[in-house]
Amino acid sequence: MIALGQRLYSEVEVTPTSPGTGPMYWANEYIQAPIVAVGLAYDDSLVHAPNENIRMADYDKHVELIQALIGSYEVK
Helix, strand or coil: CHHHHHHHCCCCCCCCCCHHHCCHHHHHHHHCCCCCCCCCCCCCCCCCCCCCCCCHHHHHHHHHHHHHHHHCCCCC
8 A cells, every 4th residue: 555655646644543443453354364454534524514515626636546455456
């Protein structure tokens, strides 16, 4: 995921977890599979505010990231 992000973005931030990702630790413990959460925001997104927003260019780039992620599942 990090490598995919680095291909599309100039900067990639990796953090172990955040409150908005939900109970990912417990899901991972149960299914024993890697889990990742990717966020879509910028400094002025006003996350969880009544006027939370994203930029359409960021949305389009995020779609590319998810397409690349799904494409990476192909059997090689």
